[in-house]
Amino acid sequence: MNGFASGLMEALLRDSAFILPQLFLAGLGTLMLWPGDLLFHKGEKHKWAPVTGAILIVVLALVFRTPEGTGFSGMYRVDGLTKGFQILSILGALGAVALSQRLLNALKEQTVEYYALILFSLSGMLFLCGAVDFVSFYFSLELMAICIYILVAYLRKQERGVEAGLKYFLLGAFSSGLLLYGISLLFAATGGKTTNFAEMGQLLPVVSQSNTLLVGAGVLMVLVGLGFKVAAVPFHMWSPDAYEGAPTPITAFMATAPKAASLAAFIRVFQTALPGVADQWMLPLGYVAAASMILGNVAAIKQQSMKRLLAYSSIAHVGYMLLGVMCGPEGAQATWLYMATYLVMNFGAFAIVIHLQGTGEGERIEDFRGLKDRHPFLAFAMMVFLLSLAGIPPLVGFFGKFYLFQMAVTQGHITLVTIAFLTSVVSAFYYLGVVNQMYFKDAPALAEGAEPEATGMATTVIVTVACVLVLLGTGFAKPLLEWAGGIGSEKKASQVALR
């Protein structure tokens, strides 16, 4: 027992540098709940928002300083891929906290738990980005998901929120059962020897000769479980409901941060643990990607609700990003780049939706009629974000798409890229539909003496920054690509080292 305790202590002291950001997040999140909650009285809980923001910025700095390497008996790995996606997750959380203020203040629903749950969920995401073992992978995924179930149902006095929470929870529980069973089948296929991604990557091609059924079923179930988490078709049915029912800042959060972390896990699982059995998953993953692009874009056309439209568009964008997952190690940087651009555009669009919601509109697409007269700047920014989501050059969304499609073509996924290209033309149709509403339809008559409400500081800052980034992002293509290149090349180096 003493040997075990001292071994544990030694491992913790040696490896805790790798998980310092997560320790910081989880530790402070716990302290916030108690005794931190006693610090501010009932009416002043909104003061937790700047505190949380400060914590997130410190975590961002910590992530940059984290040393690279593998720790905790091969459970957790810090490399370019880990850091890249961790940064995206943190930015997503930061945006969500900033955007939450208005809504929570208006509803008088400010609590310390809201912020603590975002921190806990984020620590799950940070772990997930670096998980290189099915044990750490599964538990970080669930830590992330469980906190988000609660956040979706956070406005528990609103029927819609609770309903969305329950739907998301039941399907999430189902998918995590599938995922775990898939992992257990893969574990069984290796003869119960290992759950480590790299070791499995070596064992699976060997055992799949004799245990074809076991390996095939395991791989498919892992694919289905992960597909649920990133909301890829046909495992997407929870996502429009959860997006619509959740508090809008949490919708923006769900569309970006957990997606970035899950995509990092997607890349790790399929490129480290299962590359040897690629013939088992390449085709199904291709179908999932194609179905996501087609259904996401087609279903978005007939939506009346802005949040549902963005939900379906996010399903379509996941389809594009899965294309990157299929492209091998080089695809990781294309996926990262796409996710980074998507994060910026998406947060910009959601900031505007949330602002309009504050004045009781913005929920339906019709509410955007004549926005150019009421809020010229917001209408212009919204147009920029939507055009960028549609991938129209020279905006940054085009750059992300172009790079990803080019990568996929060089890897020989011609059919998929054709589908992706055609569906992004379809997507332009419904994005432009919103632009049409904003610029060419007359606004409904304002109520007597009603003034368009001034934009709050958080909204202005986020919209301006996102708008500038989207407009000028392509100009920074070269440094961004170099930075993203680090994600792919270190990945390659790590794979070489494992063989």
Next chain:
Amino acid sequence: MPSPNAVLIISFLLFSTGVAGILIRRNALVILMCAELMLNAANLNFIAFARHSGSVGGQAFALMVMGFAAAEVAVGLAIVVALYRRKATVQVDDINLLKG
């Protein structure tokens, strides 16, 4: 000790029961129980094959899954209770506000 293949069959039966229950039953609480059944089917595999190969990793995994299942149930029940307070029902067919 039973052969690993026998365990695989039992765990598959358990898993199928869970999946069938989730797809067929309409009561949120029963669906929750069926999800637990799926987790336990996976646990059975982990324990049997860890025992088979003599590694402790799989057994530790199963233990932690039990902890996770408890956390999941706690959150799930809280959401079901919140829903019951709003609508006085736990049937999933009755929650149909969000559509499209």
